[in-house]
Amino acid sequence: xxxxxxxxxxxxxxxxxxxxxxxxxxxxSHVVDMANQEHHSAEYLKINPLGVIPTLIHDGQPLHESGxxxxxxxxxxxxxxxxxxxxxxRALMRNWIRHIDGLIGNLIxxxxxxxxxxxxxxxxxxxxxxxxxxxxxxERQEAWLRVARKPYTExxxxxxxxxxxxxxxxxxxxxxxxxxxxxxxxxxxxxxxATPFVKRIDEEIAPDEVTAEKHPRVTEWWAKxxxxxxxxxxxxxxxxxxxx
Amino acid sequence: xxxxxxxxxxxxxxxxxxxxxxxxxxxxSHVVDMANQEHHSAEYLKINPLGVIPTLIHDGQPLHESGxxxxxxxxxxxxxxxxxxxxxxRALMRNWIRHIDGLIGNLIxxxxxxxxxxxxxxxxxxxxxxxxxxxxxxERQEAWLRVARKPYTExxxxxxxxxxxxxxxxxxxxxxxxxxxxxxxxxxxxxxxATPFVKRIDEEIAPDEVTAEKHPRVTEWWAKxxxxxxxxxxxxxxxxxxxx
Numbered sequence: 001x002x003x004x005x006x007x008x009x010x011x012x013x014x015x016x017x018x019x020x021x022x023x024x025x026x027x028x029s030h031v032v033d034m035a036n037q038e039h040h041s042a043e044y045l046k047i048n049p050l051g052v053i054p055t056l057i058h059d060g061q062p063l064h065e066s067g068x069x070x071x072x073x074x075x076x077x078x079x080x081x082x083x084x085x086x087x088x089x090r091a092l093m094r095n096w097i098r099h100i101d102g103l104i105g106n107l108i109x110x111x112x113x114x115x116x117x118x119x120x121x122x123x124x125x126x127x128x129x130x131x132x133x134x135x136x137x138x139e140r141q142e143a144w145l146r147v148a149r150k151p152y153t154e155x156x157x158x159x160x161x162x163x164x165x166x167x168x169x170x171x172x173x174x175x176x177x178x179x180x181x182x183x184x185x186x187x188x189x190x191x192x193x194a195t196p197f198v199k200r201i202d203e204e205i206a207p208d209e210v211t212a213e214k215h216p217r218v219t220e221w222w223a224k225x226x227x228x229x230x231x232x233x234x235x236x237x238x239x240x241x242x243x244x
Numbered sequence: 245x246x247x248x249x250x251x252x253x254x255x256x257x258x259x260x261x262x263x264x265x266x267x268x269x270x271x272x273s274h275v276v277d278m279a280n281q282e283h284h285s286a287e288y289l290k291i292n293p294l295g296v297i298p299t300l301i302h303d304g305q306p307l308h309e310s311g312x313x314x315x316x317x318x319x320x321x322x323x324x325x326x327x328x329x330x331x332x333x334r335a336l337m338r339n340w341i342r343h344i345d346g347l348i349g350n351l352i353x354x355x356x357x358x359x360x361x362x363x364x365x366x367x368x369x370x371x372x373x374x375x376x377x378x379x380x381x382x383e384r385q386e387a388w389l390r391v392a393r394k395p396y397t398e399x400x401x402x403x404x405x406x407x408x409x410x411x412x413x414x415x416x417x418x419x420x421x422x423x424x425x426x427x428x429x430x431x432x433x434x435x436x437x438a439t440p441f442v443k444r445i446d447e448e449i450a451p452d453e454v455t456a457e458k459h460p461r462v463t464e465w466w467a468k469x470x471x472x473x474x475x476x477x478x479x480x481x482x483x484x485x486x487x488x
Contacts, residue, residue, distance in 0.1 A: 063332070063336075063339075065342055072331055072332065072335040091313070091319075095309050095312050
C-alpha cells in the first residue's frame with residue numbers, strides 16, 4: 001500500500017509521481033493543503049519532520065526526499081528498471097540528481113511567487129521566525145524570508161535564469177550526446193529528476209532556450225519525455241493555473 | 245587502482261578517507277594545493293567540473309560528491325558492508341547523508357575562516373566574479389563572497405552553532421536510541437557522513453554539547469567512532485594546525 005502526500009506544482013512531487021507512473025504503481029493520493037499550513041501541522045511533521053512535500057508512505061513507513069524516494073521505489077519494485085546496471089553509472093545518476101537538487105534555489109525564485117508568497121506574506125514576524133528555525137539550509141531560509149517580506153527582483157530572476165541555462169541546460173546538452181539519455185544508454189531517475197525543471201524552464205523561465213537552435217539535444221529529449229504515457233498520467237499541468 | 249584527490253581539512257575528503265580505511269582499500273593520495281588554486285586549474289576541472297574536493301579516480305573513472313563516492317565504494321567493494329540490507333534502511337541512510345550535507349553551510353562559517361579566507365581575500369573582483377559564476381548553489385556562492393569580502397560575524401556563528409546543535413546533535417541523539425548507530429542496527433555510511441561534523445563541533449564549535457550531560461548517546465557514539473582503527477588511519481588531525 002502506497003500513499004503519496006504531495007503538491008501538484010511541487011517539482012519534487014512531480015518527480016515522484018512520474019516515477020510511480022513509470023513503474024505502473026497505483027497509490028493513494030493526498031494533496032497537502034499548503035495554503036492552510038497542513039505541511040506544518042503536528043500530524044504532518046510526524047511523517048515528515050522537515051515539513052516539506054512530498055512524503056511517500058509505503059506499508060506504513062514514511063520517506064521524504066524525492067531522489068531518495070525514487071531510488072527506494074526502484075529497489076523495491078525493480079521492474080521496469082530506472083537505474084543503470086553498473087555501480088559507476090549509478091553513481092553518475094546520483095550525482096545528476098544531487099546536481100539538479102542543488103539548483104532548486106534558482107527554480108524557487110520563479111515558482112514560489114505564484115502561490116507560496118501569498119501564504120508567507122500573511123505570517124506574523126513570530127510565525128516567520130518559528131518557521132525559519134526548522135530549516136537546515138540557509139538558502140531555503142533565505143527563500144522563505146524573501147517571499148514573506150521582500151520578493152525577488154527582476155535582476156535576481158535574471159541571474160537565476162542564467163544559472164538554469166548554463167548549469168542545467170548546457171550540461172544536459174553535453175551529457176545527452178552519447179545516447180540521448182542523461183546517464184548511460186537508458187532512461188533513468190536522472191532523467192526523471194530533470195523533468196520538472198525543464199518543464200518550468202520551457203513553460204515560463206526561458207522558453208527560448210528549449211529550442212532546436214539553442215539546445216537541440218535537450219529539446220529532443222524533452223519531446224521524448226513528454227511523449228511517454230507516464231508523463232501524461234503524472235499531472236504536469238500548467239504551473240500558474242494549477243491549484244497547489 | 246584508486247587515486248584520491250583530497251584535502252586534509254575538508255569534511256567531504258575526511259568522509260571518503262574514513263570509508264576507504266574501513267574497507268581496507270589502499271589508494272594513491274594526492275593532496276590538492278588549494279592555496280595555489282589547483283582545484284580551479286583546467287587539469288583539475290577535467291576530473292571535477294565543479295572544482296571541489298574530493299575526487300576519487302577508480303580505474304581511470306573520476307567521481308565526485310563524498311556521499312556518492314562512499315556508496316560507490318560500498319557497491320564496488322561490498323566487504324565489509326557499510327550499507328543496511330533493507331531498501332528502506334538504505335533510503336534512511338541516504339537521507340541522513342543528505343540531511344548532513346544540507347548543514348554544510350553552517351560548518352563552512354567556522355571552517356573556511358581558518359584557511360580559505362586567506363586565499364579568497366586576495367582575489368580581485370574579476371577573479372571573484374569568475375569563481376561565483378561556476379557555483380550552482382546560492383548558499384555556496386554567498387559563502388565564497390563572505391570569506392572573500394565580508395567575514396561572518398559572531399552573531400552568525402552563533403546561529404550556525406545553534407543549527408548544528410538542534411539539527412545535527414539533537415537529531416542524532418534521537419536516532420541513536422534504538423541501536424547506538426544512526427540507521428538500523430549497524431555502522432553505516434550515515435555514521436561516516438556525520439563524523440567530520442561531530443569532530444569539528446567537539447573540537448571548536450560547541451565542545452560543551454558533546455558531553456554526557458547534553459548528548460549522552462552522541463558522546464558515546466563519538467568515543468566509539470574515534471576508537472575504530474580506521475579512524476586513526478583516516479587522518480582527522482586537529483583542524484587549525486593542519487596544513488591543507
